[in-house]
Amino acid sequence: MRFAATLLMWLVTTLLLAVALPTAWVQQHLVDENGYAALTQKAAADPSLQSAMASELTTQVARLGTSVNTGTVSLVAATYVSSSSFPGQFAQANRFAHRWLFTDAIRSSVDAQGRWVIDIAPMLSDAAFKETLSDYKITVPTSVPIPLTDNAPAALRPGALRPAAAYGRWVSIGVAGLTGLFALFALFLARSRSKMLVALGVSGLLVGAAGWAAIEFGRGRLNAVLDNSSGDIRRIAEVMVGTAENSMHQWLNISLVVGGGLVIIGVIVSLLVSLARTG
Structure with missing residues (x-):
């Protein structure tokens, strides 16, 4: 029963992380006016x-x-x-x-x-x-x-994304908070904290890798949207989309690095615990 509950907490944490990461990025770089302006200013270089x-x-x-x-x-x-x-x-x-x-x-x-x-x-x-x-x-x-x-x-269309501007920040904070909460639940329920650290690290690796794949998959749909523009505007839009993709890649890389770090820490802690018990 405890194992099933722990597994459920891990699965929920992984799913929430898969939602929290892109939601936080969208809020910071697209929904937030200052964040969007900073992104476009970077593209202008x-x-x-x-x-x-x-x-x-x-x-x-x-x-x-x-x-x-x-x-x-x-x-x-x-x-x-x-x-x-x-x-x-x-x-x-x-x-x-x-x-x-x-x-x-x-x-x-x-x-x-x-x-x-x-x-x-x-x-x-x-x-x-x-x-x-x-x-x-x-x-x-x-x-x-x-x-x-x-x-x-x-x-x-004008004002089409007003709900995102009104509620996006709170949704982003809420999903991030739930992700952390369920991660703590998973650690609390796990019989082995070190193994759960490894599992949470795997979550970060899975989300990072899935994010890279999703961006590549979604590129075709983005190209279809860009087809609605032409000439100089198309060239400008392509650079801005490319800048946004690079920014999202950086966030996904952080997920991969943190995930890999948790896996390493979990493995080291598990080895130290095993050595302490055998010693």
Whole structure:
């Protein structure tokens, strides 16, 4: 009976860990506005994203004015995206998109099709563009939204993820707390604490490995979502998705390392206990 209860606690702990890890990552890096901005700011350091953003900025400037020399604007844009001010302003533009999706607080800036957009007005208002735009007598509007998707699914509509913003933090904390609680129950019920440490380490290894496999499996679905965008926006989205994947991989690697560490500690403790008994 005790063995069955211990096994049940271990299984529940493993399942909860499999939910807690991605939930915590999503909350910190996607649902939380500051975390999402930090992720996009990191992506902004990628040369591929910078190149695509420079091209998109050139396109938008050409739309704002007539007789624009795109070659000149392209050089200005390339200089801007390689400057120190670009990552922060790119993150700010993505805050706009985040609020639009998670709070629906800026519906007035949504385009006619209700598509997910980012506002690049702060970028075009940077000092790097000031002289060039002045030469072409272009005044930057208060908002220059550009769509991230051509055919946005229902999940990418204004305010679609407000429940996640409202309850995500508490769900994340609750699942993490339950994971720790059931791990303690498992240790308490186990006849051998050292063997349970090994078992919990295996849980960490299983979750880490399963997470890597899930990301690879889900890449196909992500590509299908990215197919809703094209051109420079597709290139920008690909870099941002890649940055998010790398971040999640780091969390999964921590699970693998901690899991492996618990296995080693459990084995060592078990050997020491056995030596003490035989001695």
